[in-house]
Amino acid sequence: MTYGVVLFHTTASAMQAEKVLSKAGLKVKLVPTPRQFSSDCGIALRFDWEQKGQVESLLTSNKVDTAAVRQMEQ
Amino acid sequence: MIYLDNAATSWPKPPEVLKAMTDALERSGGNPGRSGHRLSIEAARLIYQTREDIADFFNSGDPMGVIFTSNATHALNLAIRGLLHPGDRAVTTSIEHNSVMRPLRHLEKNGVELRVVPCAQDGTVDLADMAKTVTPGTKLLISVFASNVVGTIMPIKQIAQIAHRAGALLLVDAAQAAGALPIDMQEMGIDLLAFTGHKALLGSPGSGGLVIRAGVDASQIEPLMRGGTGSQSELEEHPDFLPDRFESGTPNLVGIASLQAGIGWLRQRGMDAVREHEKDLTRQIIEGLSQIPGIKVYGTLDAERCVAIVSFTVEGRTVSEIGMRLDEEYGVLVRVGLHCAPAAHRTIGSFPEGTVRLAPGVFTTKKQIETALGAIARVVTT
Numbered sequence: 239m240t241y242g243v244v245l246f247h248t249t250a251s252a253m254q255a256e257k258v259l260s261k262a263g264l265k266v267k268l269v270p271t272p273r274q275f276s277s278d279c280g281i282a283l284r285f286d287w288e289q290k291g292q293v294e295s296l297l298t299s300n301k302v303d304t305a306a307v308r309q310m311e312q
Numbered sequence: 313m314i315y316l317d318n319a320a321t322s323w324p325k326p327p328e329v330l331k332a333m334t335d336a337l338e339r340s341g342g343n344p345g346r347s348g349h350r351l352s353i354e355a356a357r358l359i360y361q362t363r364e365d366i367a368d369f370f371n372s373g374d375p376m377g378v379i380f381t382s383n384a385t386h387a388l389n390l391a392i393r394g395l396l397h398p399g400d401r402a403v404t405t406s407i408e409h410n411s412v413m414r415p416l417r418h419l420e421k422n423g424v425e426l427r428v429v430p431c432a433q434d435g436t437v438d439l440a441d442m443a444k445t446v447t448p449g450t451k452l453l454i455s456v457f458a459s460n461v462v463g464t465i466m467p468i469k470q471i472a473q474i475a476h477r478a479g480a481l482l483l484v485d486a487a488q489a490a491g492a493l494p495i496d497m498q499e500m501g502i503d504l505l506a507f508t509g510h511k512a513l514l515g516s517p518g519s520g521g522l523v524i525r526a527g528v529d530a531s532q533i534e535p536l537m538r539g540g541t542g543s544q545s546e547l548e549e550h551p552d553f554l555p556d557r558f559e560s561g562t563p564n565l566v567g568i569a570s571l572q573a574g575i576g577w578l579r580q581r582g583m584d585a586v587r588e589h590e591k592d593l594t595r596q597i598i599e600g601l602s603q604i605p606g607i608k609v610y611g612t613l614d615a616e617r618c619v620a621i622v623s624f625t626v627e628g629r630t631v632s633e634i635g636m637r638l639d640e641e642y643g644v645l646v647r648v649g650l651h652c653a654p655a656a657h658r659t660i661g662s663f664p665e666g667t668v669r670l671a672p673g674v675f676t677t678k679k680q681i682e683t684a685l686g687a688i689a690r691v692v693t694t
């Protein structure tokens with residue numbers, strides 16, 4: 239299965255993202271940041287890669303600060 | 313027992329607050345933002361949601377600008393010491409608490425220019441006088457929202473205009489006002505708001521925060537502390553984004569949970585209803601005290617213009633004797649002395665003896681005030 243992972247600078251942004259995306263009805267999950275992405279913040283947000291466009295536009299329109307969006311097979 | 317010391321700390325707390333505190337430890341017991349497992353994430357959710365609740369409650373416009381601290385003193389130190397450097401000019405008022413005065417006096421010794429606008433005996437400030445003192449180039453204006461000695465409410469909106477006209481930031485000490493009065497940071501123009509959780513917000517000791525209004529450049533504030541944040545762990549340098557810039561070390565999850573519950577409780581009751589109730593009690597106290605011979609009441613003597621705090625002295629009696637007799641003989645709990653605010657007592661003319669301070673809270677009843685006033689009358693006349 240192909241997932242997307244949003245990386246954040248701070249935990250607070252990860253929580254904000256989860257709230258915004260869940261409210262919009264997207265299926266997302268907060269996960270420990272996969273080590274291969276060596277990210278800033280210990281918590282990342284996993285989503286279904288097919289929803290990448292929706293995820294990105296919702297995060298942008300709600301002014302959620304992100305560090306990067308990566309692809310991941312699991 | 314009649315507890316009239318809510319300005320020192322509120323008591324009792326709503327049962328919802330106690331429950332939220334035990335729930336936080338039972339159900340969200342992980343270290344927020346550190347580990348990524350379900351208990352850690354649950355804790356991080358609770359903390360983030362509380363940031364949103366606080367940003368909403370004070371209408372600051374940005375949950376990331378809600379910085380959790382251990383109390384108002386910590387928040388005030390963060391703002392004052394983070395902003396002021398040798399050569400800067402700061403202005404404050406003469407009724408401030410020592411949590412404002414002491415950091416400022418310390419900085420003054422180290423090259424910060426400090427100007428103190430004198431307040432009138434009733435705690436009110438002359439805005440024209442303040443405007444003259446806050447000259448262009450002033451970096452920071454610090455004002456209490458409501459005095460912890462006489463309760464006097466400052467005209468914060470006008471004070472913000474004075475600060476901004478001079479290019480200064482406005483830092484407000486809302487230790488007594490938060491939870492007692494509706495506060496709208498964006499509408500009033502408050503740049504930085506320091507609050508404590510354990511007074512009118514009905515939370516636990518050890519909780520509080522500095523709220524940075526949306527649009528205020530936080531990079532000009534130096535952090536007080538640096539350390540682990542759970543973010544940018546590969547770096548040995550401290551991150552500069554909010555809220556991590558000002559929050560390091562494991563936060564007070566239980567205190568933050570209490571804050572959320574306290575704010576939720578106030579919301580449900582309605583800030584207007586809370587204010588009306590406290591105004592009623594304040595009016596009753598002012599009227600009752602004024603009828604007891606030999607008592608001098610301080611402040612504006614107008615419940616519309618103060619929070620639920622009334623100070624008095626009795627001719628020929630020490631305040632400590634009155635406080636002790638009220639406690640021992642009548643079970644009425646008050647606070648006497650200088651209330652950590654020598655400048656305020658100098659301003660109202662009660663230094664160095666201090667005053668007896670009555671501070672009812674949301675749970676105080678009119679009947680209790682009636683009983684307390686009877687006790688005061690007996691103590692004063694016997």
Ligand SMILES: Cc1ncc(COP(=O)(O)O)c(C=O)c1O
Binds near residue numbers: 386
């Ligand atoms: C006006 C004012 N400022 C600051 C403080 C300090 O609050 P805390 O002791 O919670 O830091 C208090 C309370 O004692 C206060 O009344």
